[in-house]
Structures are given as structure tokens and as C-alpha cells.
Amino acid sequence: MAIRILLADDHRTIREGLRCLLETQEDFEVIGEASNGGDAVRLALTTNPDVAIMDIAMPDMSGIEACRQIKAEAPHLKVVALSMHADSRFVERMLATGASAYLLKDCAFEELQATIRQVVANNDTPSA
Numbered sequence: 001m002a003i004r005i006l007l008a009d010d011h012r013t014i015r016e017g018l019r020c021l022l023e024t025q026e027d028f029e030v031i032g033e034a035s036n037g038g039d040a041v042r043l044a045l046t047t048n049p050d051v052a053i054m055d056i057a058m059p060d061m062s063g064i065e066a067c068r069q070i071k072a073e074a075p076h077l078k079v080v081a082l083s084m085h086a087d088s089r090f091v092e093r094m095l096a097t098g099a100s101a102y103l104l105k106d107c108a109f110e111e112l113q114a115t116i117r118q119v120v121a122n123n124d125t126p127s128a
Contacts, residue, residue, distance in 0.1 A: 002026075002027055002028060002029035003027055003028050003029065003050045003051065003116060003117070003120050004029050004031045004047075004048070004049040004050045004051075005022060005028055005029065005030050005031065005049055005050065005051055005052075005053060005116070006030075006031060006032045006033070006034065006040065006043055006044055006047065006049040006051070006052040006053070007019060007022075007030060007032070007033045007034070007052075007053050008033075008034040008035075008036075008037070008039075008040035008043075008052055008053065008054045008055060008058065008063065008066065009035070009053075009054075009055040009058070009082070010035050010036060010055060010057070010058040010059055011055075012035070014055075014105075015033045015035070018030075018053065018082075019033070021109050021112075022113070025113060027117075028113070028116070031047050031049055032047050032049065035058070035059075036058050036059045036060035036061065037058045037059075037060050037061025037062055037063060037065060037066035038060040038061045038066070039060070040052065040054065040058070040061075040063070040066045040070070041061070041066050041069045041070055041073075044066075044070045044074060044077060045070070045073055045074060048074070048077075049077065050077070050078065050120050051077070051078040051079070051080060051100075051116055051119060051120055052067075052070065052077060052078070052079045052080070053080050053082050053112075053116075054066060054067055054079050054080065054081050054082065054099070055081075055082060055083055056081060056083040056085055056090055056094065057083070057084075057085070063081060063083070063094070064090075064093050064094055064097055065097075067079045067081070067094060067097040067098055067099050068097040068098065070098075071097060071098030075098070078100045078119040078120055079098060079099040079100060080099065080100060080101045080102075080103065080112075080115055080116060080119060081094045081099045081101065081102040081103065082103050082104075082105055082107075082112070083102070083103075083104065083105060084104065084105045084106075086104055090102075100119035101115045101118075101119055103115060
């Protein structure tokens with residue numbers, strides 16, 4: 001069964017690129033895309049993905065607040081932060097809201113796909 005993924009990033013090119021990369025994996029299915037935090041929360045709660053790949057800095061609502069709301073309503077849903085912000089304050093706040101992992105956007109695709117599989121398998125010790 002495929003791992004159902006929600007992409008949340010305010011940059012269309014990032015979402016499209018991630019979708020293309022993720023869909024090369026037989027066990028991944030991108031089921032939705034959000035360009036802001038509010039839409040990410042709505043889609044997460046209506047489409048029930050296994051994991052949301054969440055940017056931190058988005059319009060309408062930050063990824064941190066979106067993660068907090070998603071985890072409050074759907075604690076089983078895994079969130080992987082994917083951000084350009086390496087500042088430890090962002091990492092700590094995102095993990096404190098319930099994110100399972102925090103990766104930088106300059107990570108290798110192999111690291112992202114391994115992290116997705118790890119958190120969905122419930123081996124989700126928060127990592128940065």
C-alpha cells in the first residue's frame with residue numbers, strides 16, 4: 001500500500017519538483033498540495049494522508065502553527081518539516097508542536113525518502 005503524502009510549501013516550483021521526485025517511488029503517492037498553512041490544515045484533515053511534508057514559512061499560517069493544529073486534530077498524522085531555516089529555534093519549535101522530523105531543503109532526496117518511510121513506520125524519534 002502506498003504512503004499517502006501531502007505537500008505544503010508556498011513555492012509552486014518546490015511542490016512540483018517534490019511531487020515529481022516522490023512519485024518516482026512505487027510506494028509514494030502525493031494526494032494533495034497546499035500553498036499556505038491554512039490550506040495544509042484543511043487538506044490534512046479532509047484527505048487523511050500518512051505524512052505531510054511541511055514548509056515553515058508560508059502565508060496565511062506558518063508551518064509551525066499548521067503542524068500544531070494538524071497534530072491536535074489528527075495526532076496519528078506524521079509531519080516532516082522541510083525548510084531552508086537551519087536556526088535551532090525553528091527546529092525546536094517545529095519538533096515541540098509534534099513534527100516527527102526536520103530536514104533542510106538542501107538535503108539529498110535519499111534522505112527525504114528515508115525519513116518519510118521511517119516516520120510512517122512509527123520509528124519517528126524526532127530528528128533534525
